[in-house]
Amino acid sequence: MTESRKSRLTRPETLTAVGIILVAAGFLVPTYDLRAISALLPAAMLIGLIVLSVFLLLADQRKASAGEDAAPMTKAPKRVIGAFLMIVSYALACDFVGFYVSTAVTIPLVAWTFGYRSPVGLLIATVIVVGTIWAIFDFGMSQDFPTGRFWGR
Amino acid sequence: MYSDLLHALPDVFAWTNFAAVVIGVIAGIVVGAMPGLSATMAISVLVPFTFGLEPLVALGLMAGIYNGAMYGGAIPAVLLRIPGTPAAVATTFDGYPMAQKGEGGFALQVAVVSSSIGGIASAFALMLLAPPLSKVTLLFGPSEVFWVAVFGLASIIFLLGGNPIKGLISACFGVFVSVIGSDPIYGNDRFTFGQLEMLDGINIVILLVGLYALPPVIDLLETPLKTDGVNSSKLGTEPIWKALPRMNYWKTWLRGSLLGIWIGILPGAGGSMAAFMSYNEARRTSKNPEKWGEGEPEGVAAAEVANNADTASALIPALTLGIPGTAVAAVMLGGLLVHGLQPGPMLFRDNPDIVFGFMWQFLFGAILLVLLGGSLATNSFARLLNLPRPLLGSVIIVLMLIGVYSIHGRMFDVYLMLGFGAIGWVMDRLKFPLPPVVLGLILGGFAEENLRLALRIGRGDPMVLFQNTTSLILVALTVSVVVGPTLKKRFIDSRKKA
Numbered sequence: 001m002t003e004s005r006k007s008r009l010t011r012p013e014t015l016t017a018v019g020i021i022l023v024a025a026g027f028l029v030p031t032y033d034l035r036a037i038s039a040l041l042p043a044a045m046l047i048g049l050i051v052l053s054v055f056l057l058l059a060d061q062r063k064a065s066a067g068e069d070a071a072p073m074t075k076a077p078k079r080v081i082g083a084f085l086m087i088v089s090y091a092l093a094c095d096f097v098g099f100y101v102s103t104a105v106t107i108p109l110v111a112w113t114f115g116y117r118s119p120v121g122l123l124i125a126t127v128i129v130v131g132t133i134w135a136i137f138d139f140g141m142s143q144d145f146p147t148g149r150f151w152g153r
Numbered sequence: 154m155y156s157d158l159l160h161a162l163p164d165v166f167a168w169t170n171f172a173a174v175v176i177g178v179i180a181g182i183v184v185g186a187m188p189g190l191s192a193t194m195a196i197s198v199l200v201p202f203t204f205g206l207e208p209l210v211a212l213g214l215m216a217g218i219y220n221g222a223m224y225g226g227a228i229p230a231v232l233l234r235i236p237g238t239p240a241a242v243a244t245t246f247d248g249y250p251m252a253q254k255g256e257g258g259f260a261l262q263v264a265v266v267s268s269s270i271g272g273i274a275s276a277f278a279l280m281l282l283a284p285p286l287s288k289v290t291l292l293f294g295p296s297e298v299f300w301v302a303v304f305g306l307a308s309i310i311f312l313l314g315g316n317p318i319k320g321l322i323s324a325c326f327g328v329f330v331s332v333i334g335s336d337p338i339y340g341n342d343r344f345t346f347g348q349l350e351m352l353d354g355i356n357i358v359i360l361l362v363g364l365y366a367l368p369p370v371i372d373l374l375e376t377p378l379k380t381d382g383v384n385s386s387k388l389g390t391e392p393i394w395k396a397l398p399r400m401n402y403w404k405t406w407l408r409g410s411l412l413g414i415w416i417g418i419l420p421g422a423g424g425s426m427a428a429f430m431s432y433n434e435a436r437r438t439s440k441n442p443e444k445w446g447e448g449e450p451e452g453v454a455a456a457e458v459a460n461n462a463d464t465a466s467a468l469i470p471a472l473t474l475g476i477p478g479t480a481v482a483a484v485m486l487g488g489l490l491v492h493g494l495q496p497g498p499m500l501f502r503d504n505p506d507i508v509f510g511f512m513w514q515f516l517f518g519a520i521l522l523v524l525l526g527g528s529l530a531t532n533s534f535a536r537l538l539n540l541p542r543p544l545l546g547s548v549i550i551v552l553m554l555i556g557v558y559s560i561h562g563r564m565f566d567v568y569l570m571l572g573f574g575a576i577g578w579v580m581d582r583l584k585f586p587l588p589p590v591v592l593g594l595i596l597g598g599f600a601e602e603n604l605r606l607a608l609r610i611g612r613g614d615p616m617v618l619f620q621n622t623t624s625l626i627l628v629a630l631t632v633s634v635v636v637g638p639t640l641k642k643r644f645i646d647s648r649k650k651a
């Protein structure tokens with residue numbers, strides 16, 4: 001059996017190990033400016049991460065040489081990327097547009113996009129969730145939510 | 154020693170504290186019944202909402218959720234052969250065949266009674282074993298506390314099974330996150346990159362929500378689960394008091410409870426292992442082992458009693474030493490920290506009312522399972538399986554944002570949580586264990602502080618860490634935990650070859 005990817009360097013564990021090595025090496029730089037005792041634990045952990053990631057990388061490449069296929073991270077990459085993008089967009093929308101507007105749009109949008117297509121169900125769920133949040137957090141606990149940087153608030 | 158236990162009882166009966174347990178149990182059953190959601194995720198999402206609550210209200214909610222979710226996992230396990238929680242896998246073996254025969258209602262009643270018995274036994278174990286252990290740990294100085302932290306991390310990494318390299322990477326990541334912020338002794342900034350929001354370090358709740366709540370939400374949106382509702386519409390449930398005389402599983406309940414308690418205390422084991430071991434033992438000693446797997450109610454009893462018996466017992470090392478036995482216990486430690494309760498020896502001395510009240514709440518949560526998860530509720534909870542997963546996912550996203558935002562009232566924490574969530578999703582998919590990250594964050598700062606304190610006492614001489622018997626015992630335990638699994642594997646391999 002041979003590795004089915006175009007390059008064995010694109011195996012998920014190999015990419016993760018390389019990513020950890022690069023990030024950990026980047027974080028090592030500021031430890032030189034710290035007192036020795038302050039830098040002891042973080043430097044030890046970062047060096048540990050680098051060494052362990054090298055082991056992880058070698059183990060994964062050994063598997064690749066043995067013809068062992070790496071399992072894909074997801075069977076539905078578009079759905080996963082879409083889900084992440086929607087969550088990040090929701091956070092940004094809360095920050096820039098405001099919490100209530102973003103939430104009222106996000107709940108039905110996410111549910112509709114990912115397969116729940118009942119307009120009445122979506123409307124009821126959105127009203128219940130947004131109403132409950134307002135009643136408990138805003139009205140009951142005086143919790144302030146982001147009102148939107150676009151509006152200068 | 155046990156007088157504090159009795160003193161704490163009246164506080165537990167305050168209506169707010171009691172209501173918290175009731176709400177927690179119901180919420181836990183709901184969460185456990187939804188495949189893809191877990192007690193760990195539910196408690197992670199809940200923790201930030203408990204900031205403004207009294208500690209016993211918050212802890213009551215957590216205790217209720219933990220108990221409820223361990224039973225709730227049995228509902229889809231019985232009706233759909235999809236375990237609601239990992240610990241409910243063994244419940245599917247006989248529960249699903251029972252549901253196919255139209256005995257799904259009885260299977261769920263056996264599950265709820267067994268879960269309750271396991272939970273009660275576990276709560277008693279916590280009450281009896283934790284106080285004396287805490288007395289011993291009160292004698293620990295900085296070097297012993299440092300070694301306890303190292304032992305805790307080593308146990309969770311090496312006993313969790315799987316790949317030790319991945320476990321170590323997770324732990325190193327957790328410890329690294331714990332050092333972000335101001336240095337505890339000199340006060341200089343470490344890895345804050347000029348962000349004022351990071352001066353106080355990374356709040357554990359942000360990490361918990363990111364790691365434990367975001368990946369299940371992505372899963373909910375990634376794979377829509379279609380249920381036909383066939384088995385949930387023919388439960389054939391009779392009142393639970395009529396069903397009780399048919400449940401004569403005392404030996405199985407006793408054996409499963411003891412196994413569950415023991416496995417709960419062991420760091421890194423958890424409910425799935427307890428349920429499998431209890432199921433196998435009950436089957437081995439059964440008069441009719443050939444009927445197992447075809448709808449034997451005792452099989453459901455064996456699995457459910459054990460997976461609930463490890464709930465409170467997992468908190469014995471967590472509360473006394475700060476070493477959680479399971480992922481849920483690790484998240485609960487985070488919940489304690491949020492309320493200023495540092496798990497470990499001092500907890501019992503400084504906050505006896507809260508810690509002992511928490512133990513009572515575990516007991517009442519387990520008792521309430523029968524009342525709330527009984528016949529009528531079982532029917533209602535079974536209908537939860539038809540809730541649309543994308544809608545559920547979108548609501549959880551909103552709850553995550555609210556919870557994290559309300560910690561300090563700033564969006565920076567939300568972005569940080571999303572970053573940890575992305576890391577958590579990758580780790581989850583590549584099978585990096587998540588509990589060592591949480592434990593690393595909890596124990597990292599704790600270990601560093603005590604290491605530096607011990608070195609100061611020893612005027613910089615590292616030998617101060619090895620100068621007393623307790624430290625040496627802890628070092629030996631740590632070495633045995635690290636080397637033990639490798640030696641065991643070699644021993645098994647050599648026996649196989651022979």
